[in-house]
Amino acid sequence: MSEPYLIGENMTGGYGSGADILHGCTLSVEKGEIAVIVGPNGAGKSTAMKAVFGMLNLREGSVRLDGHDITALTPQERVVAGMGFVPQTHNIFTSMTVEENLEMGAFIRTDDFRDTMEQVYDLFPILRDKRNQAAGELSGGQRQQVAVGRALMTKPKVLMLDEPTAGVSPIVMDELFDRIIEVSRSGIPILMVEQNARQALEIADKGYVLVQGSNAFTGSGKDLLADPEVRKSFLGG
Ligand SMILES: Nc1ncnc2c1ncn2[C@@H]1O[C@H](COP(=O)(O)OP(=O)(O)OP(=O)(O)O)[C@@H](O)[C@H]1O
Ligand SMILES: [Mg+2]
Numbered sequence: 001m002s003e004p005y006l007i008g009e010n011m012t013g014g015y016g017s018g019a020d021i022l023h024g025c026t027l028s029v030e031k032g033e034i035a036v037i038v039g040p041n042g043a044g045k046s047t048a049m050k051a052v053f054g055m056l057n058l059r060e061g062s063v064r065l066d067g068h069d070i071t072a073l074t075p076q077e078r079v080v081a082g083m084g085f086v087p088q089t090h091n092i093f094t095s096m097t098v099e100e101n102l103e104m105g106a107f108i109r110t111d112d113f114r115d116t117m118e119q120v121y122d123l124f125p126i127l128r129d130k131r132n133q134a135a136g137e138l139s140g141g142q143r144q145q146v147a148v149g150r151a152l153m154t155k156p157k158v159l160m161l162d163e164p165t166a167g168v169s170p171i172v173m174d175e176l177f178d179r180i181i182e183v184s185r186s187g188i189p190i191l192m193v194e195q196n197a198r199q200a201l202e203i204a205d206k207g208y209v210l211v212q213g214s215n216a217f218t219g220s221g222k223d224l225l226a227d228p229e230v231r232k233s234f235l236g237g
Contacts, residue, residue, distance in 0.1 A: 003067055004028035005189055006083075006158045008052040011061035020059065021047045022213040029158065029191040029206070034184050036221065038197035038234060039210035045193040046088050048210065049162050052191070053085045054078050065158070080108055084156030088163045088193070091147035094136030098127050101135050101146050105153030113153060120149040123179055141172035145179075152183070159183060161192035177203055198235050201225050209234055 007028035014021040021044045029035040037045050050056050052063055054075045062071045065081055073081065093101055102120060106113040121128035124145040130138060135146050144164050151159060164180065165173040173196055181203060184190045194200030201207045204221030209230060217230050224230050231237060 003064065005031045006052070006063075006065050006191065008048065008063045009061055011048065011051045011058050011063075013051060013056050013058040013060070014047075015056065020213065022051060022056075022058075022061075024061070024215075025051075025210065025213055026061075026215055027052060027191060027208060029189045031189055032184070032187070033205040034180070034190045034192070034203055035206040035208070036200045036204035037191070037193045037208045037210055038195075038200065039208075039216070040234070043210045044213040045210055046162050047213070049085070049087075049160055049191075049193060053083060053160060076108075079154055079156075082157030084151035084154055084159045084188075086147045086151045086159075086161045086164060088166065092135045092143055092150065094134065096135060097132050098135050098138070098146055099131040101150050102127075102153050105150035108154055116153055116155060120152050123152075123182065124149055140166075141168040141176065144168065144176060148176075148179070148183075152188075156188060158189050158191065161190065163193050163195055165194065165196055173199065198225065201235075 009026050011022045011025045012020055025048050027037060027048055039045055047056065051058060054073055062069055064070065070078055070081055093104060102117050126142055127145055127149060135143060138146065148164060165176050180190060201221040201224050207219060207221045207224040208215060209217040217224060217227065
């Protein structure tokens with residue numbers, strides 16, 4: 001099998017000098033794919049995403065992007081290398097306007113980013129209407145659009161999203177998933193954590209179930225949805 005576009009392989013490590021949270025965890029995403037990570041609260045999903053983004057010192061394992069070992073790079077260097085990351089919490093600047101948030105997203109760029117901003121506004125038209133409003137005044141779903149839009153401003157080659165639909169209604173969740181599919185079809189592979197496991201696996205090319213920092217199940221979204229054990233333990237039957 002050829003090398004995946006982005007892979008965190010055999011990742012073991014935790015926070016500071018604390019106990020290991022990840023135990024040989026592997027996550028990857030191929031070009032053109034949506035890969036979804038599900039699992040119980042505290043399983044280490046966010047920790048694994050942070051590890052891939054370079055916010056954790058791994059004791060073992062490596063992270064590779066497009067065939068290059070990036071394990072030693074800082075998060076900022078990984079952004080320059082083409083990674084976009086939307087963390088689970090604190091993913092927007094609430095006191096800044098929507099447009100200022102997008103401008104902040106473009107911090108590494110030295111070229112003209114107006115076109116990219118227009119693309120973000122085309123993807124999320126409500127953000128164009130609210131461009132001069134403080135991001136903290138937006139609804140939950142709109143804030144998540146700001147967060148995803150901010151990450152897109154660097155023109156990432158791969159996008160990592162930690163619970164992009166947290167706290168939104170089912171209708172807004174469906175809309176966000178549609179936009180995420182649109183982003184992936186535009187050529188940006190997506191690695192995302194989702195609490196709405198069933199719905200997320202439906203749009204996933206590949207799914208991971210993480211339990212206690214390890215890979216418990218891996219398969220196509222379809223296979224995981226059909227797996228009796230995965231259904232019983234993680235999808236509510
Ligand atoms: N900054 C931190 N410092 C120390 N321990 C942490 C830190 N963040 C998370 N942990 C611990 O790591 C473990 C995994 O947490 P993590 O946030 O990765 O889980 P998760 O699968 O993302 O959960 P959730 O579904 O609630 O988002 C937990 O035991 C948590 O207490
Ligand atoms: Mg989490």
